[in-house]
Amino acid sequence: MFSIPGQAPVTITPAAERQISRLMTGKDAFGLKIGLKKGGCAGMEYTMDMVAEADRADEVIEQNGARVLIAPTAQMFLFGTEIDYETGLLESGFKFRNPNVTDACGCGESVSFKLDHETGETVPEA
Template sequence: MFAMPGASPVTITPAAERQIARLMAGRDAFGLRIGLKKGGCAGMEYTMELAEAAGANEEVIEQGAARVMIAPMAQMFLFGTEIDYETGLLEAGFRFRNPNVTDACGCGESVRFEPIAGSRAGEG
């Protein structure tokens, strides 16, 4: 929907690709759906869920054995995002390096985007 010809709307690091493929195989899922919802101290939160099929108008990105679907309402906010998976001593999880974020909370769970003309998408 918001893709440029020949360019993926998001990039997936090799570490994220391996983790997504593991999750898909463990649940026999079609892919990992990524979206956004209102919430958190900065206004919006990323959502992730394993899905059995792609929904209407979802952008589907396939890389190796990994498949990511981007919910239609999140596509414009996620364009240009790098999805990574990091493992540390105390925690492990997906990280979104999103050039569209204008502010984030201290814990990194909530983000804010610049409002789009005629919408309230950047407000929390």
Template sequence: MFGIPGSSPVTITPAAEKQIARLMAGKNAYGLRIGLKKGGCAGMEYTMELADTPNTNEEVVEQGGARVMIAPMAQMFLFGTEIDYETGLLESGFKFRNPNVTDSCGCGESVRFEPLEGSRAEL
């Protein structure tokens, strides 16, 4: 919807691909839906859920055994984002490296985007 023809709106690292495929297989899901919602210190939070089918107008990105669906209202904010999965001693989880983020809270759970010129840029 907001992509460049022939270019994926998001990229998925091999670690994230492996984790998404594992989650999909474990729940017999069609894919992982990602989006944004209002909340957190900085104003917006990423959302993720396993889903059985894609919704109308969702962008579907397939890579290897992983399938990611991007909610329509989040597509313009997620364009160019790299989805990674990091494993550490104290925590493991998905990381979004999003070039559109202008600010984030100290804990990294919420982000802020500059409003698009001439729009309210609300979800």
């Protein structure tokens, strides 16, 4: 994972911790796996699945009973992301506050990242 020693690659808010723990218990799962796939208006979409075990290359973050696994292909895109869970009158769900996102569609379901075409790494906004 692209990380700074002593700092988690993603952070999980208390609301997200509670929801992930509930899902883990309810589905008898090892954790919530987060990834990215091509699609949506802006180019990439987050994926989330409850999984029974971690793959060898997954980055595993454990925080207060909640376990998040990050798929290898998504690791460089998610570094520095805050994962939250918001409950509203019309909808409830996980929210990603990702500093690497350069654009998002109006509904917030898909995002895009600026990449260095030589290294394939995300490029910080100037």
